[in-house]
Amino acid sequence: MKTESYVRTEMLGEKSPPATTVGLIGWVRENLFNGWFNSILSVLSALALFFVLEDILPWIWRGTWTGTSLQNCREVIQATYGEGVTAACWSVIGDRYHQLLFGFYPSELYWRPILAFVGLLVALSPVLFTSMPRKFLWFSAVYPFLCFWLLWGGSVWLPLSALAGFVLGYLAFGSVGKAAGNLAAVIAAILVPVLWWLFLAGNVASGLESFIPLELQHVESAKFGGFMLSVTIGVTGIALSLPIGILLALGRQSDLLILKSMCVGFIEFIRGVPLITLLFVASTLLNIFLPPGTQFDIILRVIIMVTLFASAYMAEVIRGGLAALPKGQYEAADSLGLDYWQAQRLIIMPQALKISIPSIVSTFIGLFKDTTLVSIIALLDPIGMSNTIRSDTDWNGIVWELYGFTAMIFFIFCFSMSRYSMYLERKLQTGHR
Amino acid sequence: MKRFAFIGALTAATFAAGFASAGTLDDVKAKGFLQCGVATGVVGFATADANGRWDGFDVSVCRAVAAAIFGDGDAVKFTPLSSKNRFTALSSGEVDMLARNTTWTFSRDVELKFNFVGVNYYDGQGFMVPKALGVTSAKDLDGATVCIQTGTTTELNLADFFRKNGISYEPVPIETNNEAIQQYIAGACDAYTTDASGLASARATFENPKDHIILPEIVSKEPLGPLVRHGDDQWMDVVRWTLNALIEAEEYGVTSANLAELAKGTDNPEINRLLGTEGNLGEMLGLSADWAQKAIAVGGNYAEIFERNIGENTPIGLSRGLNAQWTDGGLLYSPPFR
Known part of the structure; x- marks a missing residue:
């Protein structure tokens, strides 16, 4: 006897989902038009976007690259698109892009900042990506001195003798450490280089210079400008503010009263003062305090001020990371018998820094963008440079093109920084959150 | 900390440039x-x-x-x-x-x-207005909005001039010269004031310079x-x-x-x-x-x-x-x- 099965015995083939839920249409229904309220919002946003872009996009792509002056640009555009059409005059960028990038740096020496920038990428790569060969770190250590030499030129022996100070400090740390213990080693590691720099380095450098002259043409700071200046100030500030910020954050958490109050005082003072005030101190007040005729490089002054400013903010960001660590981590480190620096290095800092990555990077981005403030003290960063370019009768009256170009380059830098921080967060994700 | 000292050394090096x-x-x-x-x-x-x-x-x-x-x-x-x-x-x-x-x-x-x-x-401070405004003298500017760069002597001169002539105006303070010109072109103010040489060079960059006139009054001395x-x-x-x-x-x-x-x-x-x-x-x-x-x-x-x-x-x-x-x-x- 055969029983009729009322359950279907064979599988039906898979059907594709309804056309309204997949592909473009599905995505649009899902994301833009799910419900009447969202539909209205979507339409309104699209309209707003349309009205904005309707004017901007033609302005950008109709722009001319061939005009020789603003007046000429306008004629070219009117001849091409008819009376009354306004469009960008990109020829100002074509004519002056090198000044926006390098300022007044001598054009036959552009290879030096370019090489320094390429070197910067190479030096950063082992720091940023663990997959790079570790040997590159040696290059990273030497790079600041190389960069200084490339940008400013002069005798190679000056940066080399400065570098020698660190080597001497390291050697002193090693030898004194074996003989007289840890504290003495730290003191020696600080004292020896300082003595070297103050009394010997200059003589040794000039002596070697007369023996083996090896120098690049000197370029004075007044010639620096454009993005080269922004990147120099920004990168130095970023590179120095992180270690100083870590030390300040640790100092602020320290039990040593004097150290702690010094750190708190420094951080709170700097955070209580706007950056532009510090820049004015660097550019005008120091001039009054220092003996007349003293030549204290203005870019160096600005870098110091920017670094101090960024360090104070960095210290607070890292303190946030330290505070977020459960107390158990500190206790665990203690119970393992680690001393203070071992605990910081192996347990506390890696976690605290990981927590702080987004804030650290946004401090970096903020610092980099703040470098445009130096235009107020008459350094020719891209903003200051655009003012100078505008003072040429050919380009007087051009505003948006120059700012647009500047904004685009800043966007590239800042966007890559923020993408990198997201990459780093994903990489270091260990499931705490 | 060490790097900081490096900057100190550089500083010392740059200090050595000597005294006047x-x-x-x-x-x-x-x-x-x-x-x-x-x-x-x-x-x-x-x-x-x-x-x-x-x-x-x-x-x-x-x-x-x-x-x-x-x-x-x-x-x-x-x-x-x-x-x-x-x-x-x-x-x-x-x-x-x-x-x-x-x-x-x-x-x-x-x-x-x-x-x-x-x-x-x-030099001397002057005024620029759009021709369409129909003004031929700065004394006709009663009740006008005036774009002006802040923190300059022009701001004070402007106040003096209007007070002396007993007419009212509304200042539109703007930080930089370029911004002030952009605001003026966009029609945010009726008149723009700065040194006469600055007015002339600004007007030369306009798309239609002939639509703007520089008023005859010079309201300050700027040697x-x-x-x-x-x-x-x-x-x-x-x-x-x-x-x-x-x-x-x-x-x-x-x-x-x-x-x-x-x-x-x-x-x-x-x-x-x-x-x-x-x-x-x-x-x-x-x-x-x-x-x-x-x-x-x-x-x-x-x-x-x-x-x-x-x-x-x-x-x-x-x-x-x-x-x-x-x-x-x-x-x-x-x-x-x-």
Whole structure:
């Protein structure tokens, strides 16, 4: 006897989902038009976007690259698109892009900042990506001195003798450490280089210079400008503010009263003062305090001020990371018998820094963008440079093109920084959150 | 921490550059170049071309002084200065002289301890309005909104002018000049006010310059001139008489074209003394006898400098006006070279 099965015995083939839920249409229904309220919002946003872009996009792509002056640009555009059409005059960028990038740096020496920038990428790569060969770190250590030499030129022996100070400090740390213990080693590691720099380095450098002259043409700071200046100030500030910020954050958490109050005082003072005030101190007040005729490089002054400013903010960001660590981590480190620096290095800092990555990077981005403030003290960063370019009768009256170009380059830098921080967060994700 | 010390070492190295001791002229001669403070960019007065070479009406004064000392108009380094740090730069010795659209006022001369060596441009504050507004005099501006750059003397002059004439206005304070111009074009205010030379150069950049007029009233005196520090009269004399030489050269018809010929000696003793073929004026200044020849050779006399940078054939198109020679009804008047 055969029983009729009322359950279907064979599988039906898979059907594709309804056309309204997949592909473009599905995505649009899902994301833009799910419900009447969202539909209205979507339409309104699209309209707003349309009205904005309707004017901007033609302005950008109709722009001319061939005009020789603003007046000429306008004629070219009117001849091409008819009376009354306004469009960008990109020829100002074509004519002056090198000044926006390098300022007044001598054009036959552009290879030096370019090489320094390429070197910067190479030096950063082992720091940023663990997959790079570790040997590159040696290059990273030497790079600041190389960069200084490339940008400013002069005798190679000056940066080399400065570098020698660190080597001497390291050697002193090693030898004194074996003989007289840890504290003495730290003191020696600080004292020896300082003595070297103050009394010997200059003589040794000039002596070697007369023996083996090896120098690049000197370029004075007044010639620096454009993005080269922004990147120099920004990168130095970023590179120095992180270690100083870590030390300040640790100092602020320290039990040593004097150290702690010094750190708190420094951080709170700097955070209580706007950056532009510090820049004015660097550019005008120091001039009054220092003996007349003293030549204290203005870019160096600005870098110091920017670094101090960024360090104070960095210290607070890292303190946030330290505070977020459960107390158990500190206790665990203690119970393992680690001393203070071992605990910081192996347990506390890696976690605290990981927590702080987004804030650290946004401090970096903020610092980099703040470098445009130096235009107020008459350094020719891209903003200051655009003012100078505008003072040429050919380009007087051009505003948006120059700012647009500047904004685009800043966007590239800042966007890559923020993408990198997201990459780093994903990489270091260990499931705490 | 170690890196910090590195910067300290660099600082010490840069400090070692030495201290000013002798007079400014000797210092400048020892350095081999003149350090001149200029604006970061003012159309016609201080501009940098695509090769980074500075030129302009104010810059020409620097070049003339450098040429008077060294015989080379390029023996000068320019320090771009903002309106905020220009005075400290001069008084601290960062620059040897300042030629940066600076109005000669009592307090700057006396309180800030500077010496204005003369006037190279007589400016004055004016108004620009759209033609469509139908205004022909600044006194018709009752109730108008006026775009103005904050923190300048123009702001105070504006208030004075309207109070004096008993009419009301509404100021629209704006931070920078460029922004103010953009606001004016966009119609955010009825009138825009700044120095008349600035109005002319701004109008020249408009798409339709003819739609805007500059009102006849000049509401303030803005004598712009180069300046030096108090305390070094010899240096002040060098800069002052270089400027005077340019003005005097125009008065006596010495131009860069006929300079070489006139320098061979003329029948006019004033020209001879100016160009150093008679008398020992150069020696008195501590310069060579042909110092004024060199100063004139680099950019021509005052008229040539004016015409090349801001004159009627340039896009800025300023007429001489007050800046004509006294013989032509202007204010330029050089004391005699005697």
